[in-house]
Amino acid sequence: MNAADIALLVVLGLFAVYAVLCSIEFGIALVGLFPRLATQPKRSQQLFTPLWEITNVFLVFGFIGTAVLFNGSLSLFSHHLIPELATIVLALITRAVVVLLLFYGKQTRQQQLLKWLFGLTNLVIPLSFAAAGVYALTGLQFWQTGLGWLFMSLAVFGLFTIGISFLNRIKTTVEQPFIQWLLTGLLGSWCLLVGFALPVSFAHSFSPLSNGPIAVLSLIAGVVLFSYSIVALALHKLHLTWYHSILLGLATPILLAWANRPFLISGQLTLDDSFGAQAYIHTLIIGLLVILPLLLVGFYLFGRLLIDSTASHKIATPKRRKP
Amino acid sequence: MDTVVAGRTLVADTLGLHLLFVVFGVGLPVLISGLELFGIITHRPTARAIAHTWSRILVILFIAGAISGTIVSLQFSLLWPRFMAFAGKVVGVSFALEGFAFLVEALFLSIYMLSWKRFQPIWHWLCSIPVVLGALASAFFITTVNAFMNTPQGFDLNAQGQPININTWKAVFNPAAGTEISHSILAYIFTTILCMAAVYAWLLWRSRLSGEARQQARQLLVGLAGLAVVFGLLVGFAGDQSGKFLARSEPAKLAAAEVLPTTQSHAPLIIGGLVSGGTVHHGLKLPGLLSFLATGSTHGTVRGLDQVLPSDRPPLYIHYFFDIMVGIGTLTTIIPLGYLLLERFRFRWSERPITLLALMGCGVLALVAAECGWMLTEFGRQPYVIRGILLTKDALTQSQAIIHFAYIFPTFYLILIAATVWTLKRAVNSQELLP
Numbered sequence: 001m002n003a004a005d006i007a008l009l010v011v012l013g014l015f016a017v018y019a020v021l022c023s024i025e026f027g028i029a030l031v032g033l034f035p036r037l038a039t040q041p042k043r044s045q046q047l048f049t050p051l052w053e054i055t056n057v058f059l060v061f062g063f064i065g066t067a068v069l070f071n072g073s074l075s076l077f078s079h080h081l082i083p084e085l086a087t088i089v090l091a092l093i094t095r096a097v098v099v100l101l102l103f104y105g106k107q108t109r110q111q112q113l114l115k116w117l118f119g120l121t122n123l124v125i126p127l128s129f130a131a132a133g134v135y136a137l138t139g140l141q142f143w144q145t146g147l148g149w150l151f152m153s154l155a156v157f158g159l160f161t162i163g164i165s166f167l168n169r170i171k172t173t174v175e176q177p178f179i180q181w182l183l184t185g186l187l188g189s190w191c192l193l194v195g196f197a198l199p200v201s202f203a204h205s206f207s208p209l210s211n212g213p214i215a216v217l218s219l220i221a222g223v224v225l226f227s228y229s230i231v232a233l234a235l236h237k238l239h240l241t242w243y244h245s246i247l248l249g250l251a252t253p254i255l256l257a258w259a260n261r262p263f264l265i266s267g268q269l270t271l272d273d274s275f276g277a278q279a280y281i282h283t284l285i286i287g288l289l290v291i292l293p294l295l296l297v298g299f300y301l302f303g304r305l306l307i308d309s310t311a312s313h314k315i316a317t318p319k320r321r322k323p
Numbered sequence: 324m325d326t327v328v329a330g331r332t333l334v335a336d337t338l339g340l341h342l343l344f345v346v347f348g349v350g351l352p353v354l355i356s357g358l359e360l361f362g363i364i365t366h367r368p369t370a371r372a373i374a375h376t377w378s379r380i381l382v383i384l385f386i387a388g389a390i391s392g393t394i395v396s397l398q399f400s401l402l403w404p405r406f407m408a409f410a411g412k413v414v415g416v417s418f419a420l421e422g423f424a425f426l427v428e429a430l431f432l433s434i435y436m437l438s439w440k441r442f443q444p445i446w447h448w449l450c451s452i453p454v455v456l457g458a459l460a461s462a463f464f465i466t467t468v469n470a471f472m473n474t475p476q477g478f479d480l481n482a483q484g485q486p487i488n489i490n491t492w493k494a495v496f497n498p499a500a501g502t503e504i505s506h507s508i509l510a511y512i513f514t515t516i517l518c519m520a521a522v523y524a525w526l527l528w529r530s531r532l533s534g535e536a537r538q539q540a541r542q543l544l545v546g547l548a549g550l551a552v553v554f555g556l557l558v559g560f561a562g563d564q565s566g567k568f569l570a571r572s573e574p575a576k577l578a579a580a581e582v583l584p585t586t587q588s589h590a591p592l593i594i595g596g597l598v599s600g601g602t603v604h605h606g607l608k609l610p611g612l613l614s615f616l617a618t619g620s621t622h623g624t625v626r627g628l629d630q631v632l633p634s635d636r637p638p639l640y641i642h643y644f645f646d647i648m649v650g651i652g653t654l655t656t657i658i659p660l661g662y663l664l665l666e667r668f669r670f671r672w673s674e675r676p677i678t679l680l681a682l683m684g685c686g687v688l689a690l691v692a693a694e695c696g697w698m699l700t701e702f703g704r705q706p707y708v709i710r711g712i713l714l715t716k717d718a719l720t721q722s723q724a725i726i727h728f729a730y731i732f733p734t735f736y737l738i739l740i741a742a743t744v745w746t747l748k749r750a751v752n753s754q755e756l757l758p
Binding site: 056057059060061063064065066067068069071072074075077078079081082083085086088089090092093094095096097099100101104276298 | 383386387389390392393394396397398399400401402404405407408409411412415418419422425426427429430431434453720721722724725728731732735736738739742743745746749750
């Protein structure tokens with residue numbers, strides 16, 4: 001394993017965390033539209049606050065990391081991925097506007113429209129990133145190959161499954177048959193894609209993925225985990241479903257890109273040829289070691305504050321005054 | 324519109340928008356933290372309450388700023404691949420550290436906001452320290468990248484024009500870093516102070532306040548005006564150092580800003596006027612002052628545009644940006660000083676509409692000055708994106724698609740600004756600013 005491999009793992013890790021957080025956000029947006037999707041819809045809504053912008057930090061990290069560590073790839077990416085980039089940027093702006101209006105606006109009819117927009121932007125952003133990932137894995141845009149469409153389907157099912165299963169994580173048993181059937185259907189579809197459609201598609205493509213032992217291993221692990229989740233659902237148990245789906249959500253992009261080695265962009269550019277700026281990776285690793293404890297304390301406090309709603313210290317409240 | 328113009332327009336729009344949020348993103352945490360500490364030390368719960376209100380404003384601006392910042396990083400990477408490839412190799416560390424700083428700021432801002440009523444005041448104030456440090460560090464590291472673009476060092480170039488023998492820290496702490504960082508961060512805090520003062524001047528101007536609230540608004544306004552004078556002087560000092568640095572290390576930028584065609588001693592400072600045909604018409608000429616400001620002596624030699632190849636000269640219209648920035652900086656220091664004097668000696672005059680309007684104007688003008696300062700830096704470096712190393716037109720992507728987006732994006736940015744202003748208006752009422 002050389003510095004380029006470590007750099008790839010770091011960047012993939014950042015994007016994977018972003019993908020999972022984004023999926024949860026998408027789940028929250030879905031529950032806002034369809035409260036039946038969560039056993040405790042109000043609690044799910046409370047999870048998301050305007051302070052959730054930490055999600056975007058991972059996006060910035062991942063993107064700058066790619067741009068700086070694999071700077072040899074920028075010309076190719078910028079030439080082929082401008083439509084995806086523009087879509088992401090427009091969706092990010094729309095999302096920011098919608099978040100502001102949703103949290104600070106009045107409860108009006110427009111709120112429903114805003115919720116739809118919020119859901120849509122939370123779908124478009126990760127899918128655009130998935131499309132960029134497909135380009136790296138296949139060297140082609142996703143709409144040009146069957147494999148590309150399969151990867152995009154995988155991303156869509158992943159988004160729905162992680163989002164819905166996470167928001168039902170509090171309950172250990174399935175109380176609503178609708179949620180049980182929905183999650184079983186999503187996991188089953190994902191299972192079919194990972195266990196059947198992708199290996200068949202690999203076999204007919206020239207992708208390095210088709211020969212990668214890690215890709216095969218990840219496919220088998222995915223099928224086993226999802227099958228286990230489906231069995232758990234059949235037994236009316238929810239507690240492992242969200243855990244499995246998040247684990248797979250984190251692992252899938254990492255394993256797929258890892259299996260794509262030695263290429264960064266399949267058939268066009270290798271990791272070593274695009275790698276530069278070793279100082280950055282050193283800083284990133286040292287920074288994570290130094291700052292990680294601070295961040296862990298921060299996230300712990302953040303989590304506790306979200307869960308604990310008791311207030312003990314008063315702030316002077318505004319008084320009504322007459323002119 | 325060709326691709327170079329489209330690319331530059333896109334980045335100019337994005338950075339122009341982002342800078343508005345950067346100003347408050349750096350200035351507000353410092354002032355809020357200071358106000359909260361003041362409230363704790365002096366046992367004034369109202370000071371904490373005001374800090375709380377302003378922290379809610381900070382969150383709204385942070386949401387919009389985080390998005391514009393994310394867009395900046397996306398655009399830099401994909402619109403300017405050759406720039407990012409070069410800068411990434413040499414000063415990629417700054418991008419990484421800026422990311423860390425932003426992560427710390429975002430996380431602790433969440434904790435800070437959620438813990439107002441749950442932590443002891445002093446513990447809560449301690450949560451503001453990482454927010455302040457994160458904001459300052461974020462501005463510090465990203466400004467080092469801009470400084471590197473102005474005075475690149477810490478590497479050699481190979482035959483293909485690629486950087487080799489890279490000394491990252493030498494590149495990060497390049498000659499322009501000190502003056503640029505101090506000037507910009509002080510200016511962000513100064514601008515935020517003026518905007519806060521403008522809000523309280525507006526509250527007083529509306530004349531709907533009770534006697535107690537009016538008194539409180541006046542106290543706050545006096546405090547903010549005092550801070551504005553102090554920071555105005557500090558920004559002026561940092562600006563003077565920047566000017567001297569430009570004369571030494573970026574003479575083309577200074578010569579273009581002052582429209583100095585030839586190298587000369589006893590060089591005049593030209594204020595105002597119209598730039599046309601390589602010279603300034605109808606400007607106020609102050610003989611020897613440019614030499615004095617640039618070198619410390621009225622007989623000092625200031626290098627002119629004749630020292631630079633015609634193809635490497637920055638556009639002369641940066642003279643306007645320079646004059647507007649310096650003019651507003653001077654005016655927005657004098658007006659708060661005048662307000663303090665009026666408050667001290669002629670109390671009634673201090674609450675007259677004209678005085679309050681002038682203070683309100685300072686807030687808006689300060690934002691204009693911040694934008695002009697940034698434009699002076701960026702346009703003054705043209706035609707290079709990394710001075711003397713990489714031309715702007717060579718750094719751009721080959722994709723033609725960006726031309727369409729150059730038209731679409733500004734519309735979305737206007738919507739974002741409108742939504743932010745609307746949200747601020749809805750989320751915070753005037754009574755909360757004077758509890």
